[in-house]
Amino acid sequence: MTVTVKDKTELFSPQICAEIDRWIAKYPAEWKQSAVMGALMIVQDENGGWLTTELMDRVADYLDMPPIAVYEVATFYSMYELKPVGKHKICVCTNVSCMTNKSDLIVEHLEKKLGISFGEVTEDGRFSMKEVECLGACGGAPMMQIGKQYYENLTPEIVDAILEGLE
Amino acid sequence: MTDKLVTIEVNGQELQAEAGIMLIEATDAAGINIPRFCYHKKLSVSANCRMCLVEVEKVPKPLPACATPVSDGMKVYTRSPKALAAQKGTMEFLLINHPLDCPICDQGGECELQDVAIGYGRDVSRYSEGKRVVADKNIGPLIATDMTRCIHCTRCVRFGEEIAGIREMGATGRGEHMVIGTYIEKSVDSELSGNIIDLCPVGALTSKPFRFNARAWELTQVEAIAPHDSLGSNLNLHLRDNKVMRVHPKDNESINETWISDRDRFSYEGLYSSDRLTSPMVKKGGEWKEVSWEMALEMAAASLKEIGDGDQIGTLLAPTSTLEELFLAQKLMRGLGCNNIDSRLRQGDFRMDATQNSVHWLGSSLSDMDQMQTVFVVGGNIRKEQPILAHRLRKAAVNGAKLHYLNPIQIDLNHRGDQDVCTPGEMAGRLAAVAKAAGVKASGGGASLLGAAKVDESAKQTAANLKAADGALVMLGAMAQAHPDYALLHTLAAALAEATGAQLSILPTSANSVGAQLAGAVPHLQAGGTAAERAGLDTLRMLKMPRKGYLLLGVEPGRDFWNGSLSMSALQSADMVVAISAFRSPELEACADIMLPMAIFTETSGTYVNAEGRWQQSRGVVRPQGESRPGWKILRVLGNLTDQPGFDYIDSQQIHDELHKLCESSTLDNKQAEPQNLEPLLSADVLLRGGDTPLYACDPLVRRATALQQTQDAGSDTIRLHPQEAARLGLDGSDTALVKQNGNQIDLPLQLDERIPQGCVWISTGLARTSTLGQPFGEVTVEKA
Numbered sequence: 046m047t048v049t050v051k052d053k054t055e056l057f058s059p060q061i062c063a064e065i066d067r068w069i070a071k072y073p074a075e076w077k078q079s080a081v082m083g084a085l086m087i088v089q090d091e092n093g094g095w096l097t098t099e100l101m102d103r104v105a106d107y108l109d110m111p112p113i114a115v116y117e118v119a120t121f122y123s124m125y126e127l128k129p130v131g132k133h134k135i136c137v138c139t140n141v142s143c144m145t146n147k148s149d150l151i152v153e154h155l156e157k158k159l160g161i162s163f164g165e166v167t168e169d170g171r172f173s174m175k176e177v178e179c180l181g182a183c184g185g186a187p188m189m190q191i192g193k194q195y196y197e198n199l200t201p202e203i204v205d206a207i208l209e210g211l212e
Numbered sequence: 213m214t215d216k217l218v219t220i221e222v223n224g225q226e227l228q229a230e231a232g233i234m235l236i237e238a239t240d241a242a243g244i245n246i247p248r249f250c251y252h253k254k255l256s257v258s259a260n261c262r263m264c265l266v267e268v269e270k271v272p273k274p275l276p277a278c279a280t281p282v283s284d285g286m287k288v289y290t291r292s293p294k295a296l297a298a299q300k301g302t303m304e305f306l307l308i309n310h311p312l313d314c315p316i317c318d319q320g321g322e323c324e325l326q327d328v329a330i331g332y333g334r335d336v337s338r339y340s341e342g343k344r345v346v347a348d349k350n351i352g353p354l355i356a357t358d359m360t361r362c363i364h365c366t367r368c369v370r371f372g373e374e375i376a377g378i379r380e381m382g383a384t385g386r387g388e389h390m391v392i393g394t395y396i397e398k399s400v401d402s403e404l405s406g407n408i409i410d411l412c413p414v415g416a417l418t419s420k421p422f423r424f425n426a427r428a429w430e431l432t433q434v435e436a437i438a439p440h441d442s443l444g445s446n447l448n449l450h451l452r453d454n455k456v457m458r459v460h461p462k463d464n465e466s467i468n469e470t471w472i473s474d475r476d477r478f479s480y481e482g483l484y485s486s487d488r489l490t491s492p493m494v495k496k497g498g499e500w501k502e503v504s505w506e507m508a509l510e511m512a513a514a515s516l517k518e519i520g521d522g523d524q525i526g527t528l529l530a531p532t533s534t535l536e537e538l539f540l541a542q543k544l545m546r547g548l549g550c551n552n553i554d555s556r557l558r559q560g561d562f563r564m565d566a567t568q569n570s571v572h573w574l575g576s577s578l579s580d581m582d583q584m585q586t587v588f589v590v591g592g593n594i595r596k597e598q599p600i601l602a603h604r605l606r607k608a609a610v611n612g613a614k615l616h617y618l619n620p621i622q623i624d625l626n627h628r629g630d631q632d633v634c635t636p637g638e639m640a641g642r643l644a645a646v647a648k649a650a651g652v653k654a655s656g657g658g659a660s661l662l663g664a665a666k667v668d669e670s671a672k673q674t675a676a677n678l679k680a681a682d683g684a685l686v687m688l689g690a691m692a693q694a695h696p697d698y699a700l701l702h703t704l705a706a707a708l709a710e711a712t713g714a715q716l717s718i719l720p721t722s723a724n725s726v727g728a729q730l731a732g733a734v735p736h737l738q739a740g741g742t743a744a745e746r747a748g749l750d751t752l753r754m755l756k757m758p759r760k761g762y763l764l765l766g767v768e769p770g771r772d773f774w775n776g777s778l779s780m781s782a783l784q785s786a787d788m789v790v791a792i793s794a795f796r797s798p799e800l801e802a803c804a805d806i807m808l809p810m811a812i813f814t815e816t817s818g819t820y821v822n823a824e825g826r827w828q829q830s831r832g833v834v835r836p837q838g839e840s841r842p843g844w845k846i847l848r849v850l851g852n853l854t855d856q857p858g859f860d861y862i863d864s865q866q867i868h869d870e871l872h873k874l875c876e877s878s879t880l881d882n883k884q885a886e887p888q889n890l891e892p893l894l895s896a897d898v899l900l901r902g903g904d905t906p907l908y909a910c911d912p913l914v915r916r917a918t919a920l921q922q923t924q925d926a927g928s929d930t931i932r933l934h935p936q937e938a939a940r941l942g943l944d945g946s947d948t949a950l951v952k953q954n955g956n957q958i959d960l961p962l963q964l965d966e967r968i969p970q971g972c973v974w975i976s977t978g979l980a981r982t983s984t985l986g987q988p989f990g991e992v993t994v995e996k997a
Contacts, residue, residue, distance in 0.1 A: 098396055111373075111378065111379035111380070111382075112396075113379055113380060113381065113382035113384075113394065113395060114379060114382060116382060116384050116395040116396070117382045117383060117384050117395075120384040120385045120386070120395070121384075121385070121386045
């Protein structure tokens with residue numbers, strides 16, 4: 046094992062570094078670590094939707110933070126994934142408004158159709174399901190989020206149509 | 213904060229408090245108890261446990277006393293129905309997820325949660341749902357974890373960030389799923405990590421070596437002084453059945469505050485090592501035989517006398533010995549006409565001795581350390597030499613002080629600071645550059661270096677910061693003192709300090725490094741700390757010009773010396789080696805002819821003089837093991853048996869008092885005249901070895917502390933070098949390499965490390981295998997194994 050003195054530009058590709066630098070520039074120089082959420086998102090997207098410990102360590106080095114402080118952020122927010130997810134991450138809201146509008150039927154339908162439950166990935170790696178709390182779209186309950194897109198006023202039929210429309 | 217006082221009323225009692233302080237500080241000062249878990253006087257306020265809720269008049273909701281500043285006319289009720297309801301409610305919620313496994317919990321009996329639950333908990337739980345369980349991670353050999361017991365006070369997390377300076381613990385997850393831990397399986401490596409055991413209010417973090425060994429109520433607490441570094445941290449020893457079961461800090465705001473280093477906390481394990489020397493032994497025909505004390509002492513005295521010429525004896529004393537031992541040992545030996553007395557076993561250059569006539573010290577009080585504005589450390593990795601002192605320096609840095617380091621290796625800092633890293637051979641030149649930038653004229657010892665020095669930006673910056681500071685230190689650390697050109701570094705540092713108005717600080721490396729100078733346990737100073745009438749040989753010359761006989765006190769040949777192999781060969785070639793020692797090691801047995809078992813730390817009374825010159829006394833609190841006896845008693849009898857007057861002490865206090873009187877007019881002063889004809893001894897153009905003494909390799913006791921030896925800081929028998937240097941030496945791809953120094957050679961595992969400067973290979977001293985090589989700084993060759 047070689048103990049290395051870190052050269053930051055070697056931590057990520059130039060393109061990723063540039064994207065993270067854009068976030069760093071939004072904050073005062075001594076508050077570089079404020080860019081941690083943006084940086085984690087960029088790195089997660091690049092890595093197929095999830096974060097490894099090694100990637101979090103790199104973010105920590107890039108932003109001069111202790112690694113544990115990055116783990117804290119990554120484990121706190123539900124938008125960060127610490128295990129592999131499907132190509133399409135289906136986040137179904139089961140909070141109050143969605144629940145009273147029968148989100149359980151949507152969950153049941155998805156589980157039957159995909160053969161997986163919350164926290165699992167389909168064998169072909171195309172889909173994964175995640176239970177989330179309110180995403181702020183109560184007016185369109187029940188709702189789900191796939192990737193960065195919200196889908197509202199769901200019924201099993203609509204869900205079928207949406208899934209078929211995905212690559 | 214202002215000095216203005218406000219008047220508040222707590223439970224009808226009127227109190228004066230400094231404006232702006234938190235309510236809990238005011239009530240603590242007045243002795244009014246408010247329950248708390250997350251609040252700690254030395255940590256930031258987090259106010260997350262809610263246990264300290266109190267009622268404040270005209271405020272509709274209860275307020276946390278730890279986060280509510282006092283204000284004039286405030287009326288507080290800590291035990292009103294509203295306050296009690298809030299406190300009891302909080303307690304009930306805290307207990308929801310607590311396992312209540314007190315019968316198998318090490319914290320039982322000294323648990324803040326238990327104590328507070330007695331006062332504020334319900335008799336019966338109303339909670340029937342499932343409790344959380346947290347899977348434990350192994351965080352190293354020192355701290356046992358049972359995170360299911362954790363109540364999320366975050367003291368350990370804040371300690372890491374605010375005191376240790378490396379955040380290793382954190383709160384991951386959210387809500388019900390939040391856990392305190394390291395997230396990944398990793399050891400907690402801070403040299404102050406054991407303090408989180410004390411901070412943890414429950415049994416989530418407990419001492420691993422102490423685990424399941426005793427209950428708090430079985431232990432008796434006695435005070436002691438830590439015997440390793442030069443701080444003299446105050447300790448509370450916890451004893452049972454004549455045995456030290458564990459060690460805790462004792463608050464002393466002007467030394468260790470409320471912390472101790474892991475070394476001071478866990479070194480007690482070494483006391484119970486299986487190789488304690490427990491009876492007097494004599495070597496006969498190469499075989500060790502147990503003999504009576506009488507016989508051993510008579511033989512020792514006779515053989516010392518037999519040598520006849522005192523100058524043919526060398527006296528090597530451990531700098532961790534008590535002041536009384538050091539004083540008596542030198543008194544005994546000077547009485548026998550031997551002035552070859554030294555306790556600076558790891559020093560690399562003694563050319564300064566000729567002109568030294570005062571006692572070298574830290575150059576500042578410990579409590580002034582945190583007020584320094586600039587500190588320039590030359591050849592020192594203070595964190596891994598003297599952790600509590602490093603904590604003070606870190607406090608200064610956090611307060612805005614500028615810290616500069618000049619070292620032959622890049623060190624891990626836990627604060628902001630500038631590091632200048634160069635090979636050991638370049639150090640004096642780089643220091644000269646800073647001195648030149650500060651306006652030091654080329655003259656005296658460092659003249660050629662000063663003349664040749666190139667002043668760069670970093671040298672200018674360091675000099676400017678030293679000049680601008682109101683309170684600055686130029687500090688010579690352990691690596692500087694082990695440097696073969698220490699006299700040059702010392703001279704240049706003194707000139708730099710003089711030119712910038714900074715204090716020169718010569719960091720005493722061991723528990724009694726200052727004490728040894730006061731006691732006359734160095735060849736050039738006599739008891740009282742003044743220049744000796746007849747200077748003897750220093751450690752290095754005693755070994756380079758082997759003596760016929762040696763007296764060793766608490767010293768292990770090989771591992772305790774600057775030049776391990778030289779110490780072995782000199783001692784082995786002697787006719788007679790009398791060793792007063794607490795331990796037997798193969799190296800000692802190979803060298804010694806008579807071994808006298810000595811009581812050490814906790815078993816003997818004695819004084820330690822710390823880095824700032826503070827005399828602190830420790831009592832003997834457990835019986836010495838086997839037949840071992842306190843060192844001062846052994847030396848007293850040797851004095852009697854060699855027919856010397858003035859060895860009729862009844863107790864160690866008399867010895868202390870005698871020396872104390874001699875020291876009345878002694879001064880601690882780092883100023884001295886420059887020695888003549890100083891030329892660099894270490895070449896800058898060859899491949900050089902660099903080497904530190906790892907934190908847990910410094911003395912015989914700590915080397916036997918099993919848990920500490922399993923940590924990162926124990927160091928390893930390896931060759932560390934820069935990847936490019938490895939390539940240059942044709943070692944890329946090799947796992948091991950052969951290292952040769954002064955005719956000795958061993959093969960060691962190779963580790964690539966970019967922190968090592970090129971032109972240098974790093975091999976620590978004081979370790980099992982590396983101590984068979986030579987000095988930490990010197991010429992070496994490294995080749996394929």
